[in-house]
Amino acid sequence: MVSTVPATAVQLAGLSVSLSVLVVFAIVVAAVVLFVTEAVSPDVTAIAVVVTLVALEPFTGVSAVEGLSGFSNPATVTILAMYILSSGIERTGVVRRLGVEVAHLTRGSENRLLAAIIGLTGPIAGLVNNTPVVAVFIPMVTDLANEAGVSPSKLLIPLSYASMLAGTLTLFGTATNLVASELSAELLGRPFGVFLLTPVAVVVFLVGAAYLLTVGKWLLPARVPPGSRTERYEVQPYLARVLVTSRSPFVGTTAQSVAEDARRDLGLDVLDVVRGADHFPAAESDRELRSRDVLTVRGDPPTIQRFVEFGSLRRLPRAAVTDAELDNPERSTLVELVVPPSSSLVGETVETARLRERYDATVLAIRSAGGELVRDGIGATKLGGGDALLMQTTEEAAEFLADNDDFVVTGEVFDEVMARVREGGVSSTAVAAFGTLFGVVALAALGVLPIAVAALAGVVAMIVTGVLSPNEAYDAVNWNVVFLLAGIVPLGIALRETGAAALVADGVVGATAGLPAVVVLGLFYLLTGGFANVITPVASVVLFLPIAVSTATSIGADPFSFALAVTFAATTAFMTPVGYQTNLMVYGPGGYRFTDYVRVGAPLQLLLAVVTSAAIALYWGV
Known part of the structure; x- marks a missing residue:
């Protein structure tokens, strides 16, 4: 396609740079700033990029049709369908059952538990979207860690990292793979096959798993102590039991009224009422309080004391409020x-x-x-x-x-x-769901149908066989990710059409003159991985894959290998909790700090930069 953007040039640092390139660079910088600061959500930023590119078509070369092409892009359609297929697999309960059975064999051993989490999460996340896999495993890992006397913090980052490492085992593993495949098809006429990434991905996964079981285990902090939930959240000082005395003004007043007044006036919660062997929730009860009733309350210690004094109550310091007291199937x-x-x-x-x-x-x-x-x-x-x-x-x-x-x-x-x-046993629904998933993989792998069409056929099969209803299928899609994908694709078009990608590539070639091609490939891996930690993996691929291909062409290297390096690198957003959504999902439950991801993730990212670059060079050549 011949570029139609104006050729007006500007002298910048001694170089002649077209005005079109400067406009596209400005849009890229603005998008990166918004991605990093999250002043607005990433999907909104991506849509804003589309609007800006089309509005400035004389400079960006992106027409309205091209600007909206992200919505019809096979990668966008495929990831939309894969969200639905993943939801169907999740609803069968088979993934949960696998987790329970494996966990049953590892109880009491931190090493076996860690190995089982990594070994089980990886293969599953390679076939279905890893976000629901991690969502299912978080509670299992937390509960088993507490039973084994191990801090959940020692296991939750490995859970997230294992799902990310497995993302390149198949083309379906992440949205990043699908976007990279489409870009490779556009730039090189060579899309990725379903299992094209698998040989190197297996090496990457095994090296990453070995790191998490050894060095990573040593680097991981124990932020959250094992124990009961009230202990882990350290809420005991904020919970108390108080006795309603005969002189209390609460006697004869409904429990619901007391609870509402306490919350409105003091910000204190009256959780339940104990009357002998009888328990009932205070907020929903119209029963009148009696002398000798015991109230369970939650609030900061000074507020609890004010409540006690106001209500002429007596605090019961020996009556500890434990998980068992708060968790009774008969009442709460x-x-x-x-x-x-x-x-x-x-x-x-x-x-x-x-x-x-x-x-x-x-x-x-x-x-x-x-x-x-x-x-x-x-x-x-x-x-x-x-x-x-x-x-x-x-x-x-x-x-x-x-x-x-x-x-x-x-x-x-x-x-x-x-x-x-x-x-329960294996249901007919589970058979239909897994049969559909493997059918989609087979159709795409054998080239019977394009991957997007095969995935959509799988969606139809999931609904027809009753695995999902149409409403459940729509609800399963993470529309934020879909709009992010659709919005960011046209940015790659602008980078190519204006010559911005080629200009950056020329700069990279000049800066790396004399270096072996495999070293340049490794540098692109580090650069892409670094950006993936702050601007999302998909955006990193869209930005750097065209530049990597142009650079490889300029230095006489294999551009396909460079495209693969960028793809693998984008899945290694280990160093920040915001780089990948599974990192953010384990952030709170693990009690982690931002620096924990840097301490554990940075060595792993550097290790994989070397391993992946070498594996690509050996398997595909550079």
């Missing part, structure tokens, strides 16, 4: 929730999210995505992706939460689901 359930990055509640406060009204839930504590424990001023706390919440709610509400995409539920709800999964 104690659950842990993780707020995924795609949750509609991200940015809401606990109060504005109306968790109490919507789910009959009381938030006892929050572990923010960064390790900070919040047990006071919970209502005003803003929710973020990766935050973990400890909540007390009802059985019915807990089951509803388990099916809600705004949360990943752990705790008792998960345990009960696991018990049901272990008791």
Whole structure:
């Protein structure tokens, strides 16, 4: 295609740079800044890029048709379909059952547990989207860590990293692979086959697994102590039991009224009432309080003391409030929730999210995505992706939460689901779901159908066989990712059409003159991986794959090998919690700090830069 962008040149640092290239560079810089700062969500940034590119068509060379081409791009269609296929597999419960059975064999041993997590997560995440795989495994890993007396922090980063390492085992593993394949087809006429990446990916996975089992295990901190949930969230000082005395003004007042007044006037939660052997939730009971009733309350210690003094109550210091006291199937359930990055509640406060009204839930504590424990001023706390919440709610509400995409539920709800999964056999639905998935892989691998069409055929099969309903299929799609993919694709077009990619490639060639091709390939790996940590893997591939191909062509190297290096590098966003969504999902439950990802992820990223570059050179040549 002949470029139609204006050729007006500007002298910059002694180089003649066209105005079109400067405009595209400005758009790239603005997009990178927005991706890094997250002033707006990445999908909104991507759509803004489309609008800007088309609006400035005389300079960018991107027409309206090209600007919207990302929505019809086979990679976008395929990843949309794969979200639905992954949801169908998840709903069968087979992945959960595998996790339970393997975990049953590893109880009590940290090393066996770590090896099982890595060994099981990898192959599964290579076939289906790794986000739901990690979502299913977080509660299992947390519960097993506590039973084994191991800090969950020692296991959750390896869970995320293993799912990322497995992303290149097949073309379906990540959206990044699919985008890279389409770019390779456009630039080189050579798309990726379903298993083209597998030989090197196996080496990468094994090296990464060995690192996590040895060096990584030593570098990982124990941020969250093992133990009961009330112990791990350190909420005991914020929980108390108080006795209603005969002179208390609460005698004769309904429990619900007392609970509402305490919350409104003091910000204190009255959780339940104990009357002899009888327990009932305070917030929903119209029963009148009696002398000798015992109230379980949550609040900061000074507030609890004010409540005691105002109500002429007597604190019972020996009556500790434990998991068992808060978690009784007859009256309430104690659950842990993780707020995924795609949750509609991200940015809401606990109060504005109306968790109490919507789910009959009381938030006892929050572990923010960064390790900070919040047990006071919970209502005003803003929710973020990766935050973990400890909540007390009802059985019915807990089951509803388990099916809600705004949360990943752990705790008792998960345990009960696991018990049901272990008791059940392999259903006809599971056979249909896995048969469909393997059929999609086979059709694409044998070239019977294009990968996007094969994936869509799988979606139809999932719905026709009753694995998913149409509404469940639509709900399974992470539309944020779809819009990000569709929005970022035209940026690659602009980089090529204006000559911006070639200009950067010329600069790279000049800077690396005299270096062996394999070293230049390794540098592209490091550069792409570094950017993937801050601007998302997909955006990194779109930016750097055209430049890598141009550079390889200029130095006489194999451009396909350079395209592969960029693809592998984009899946190694190990050094930040925001680089990949599974890193963010384990951030809160693991109590991690930002520096933990740098300490564990940086050596792994450097190690894989060497291993992957060498493997590509040996297997495909440079």
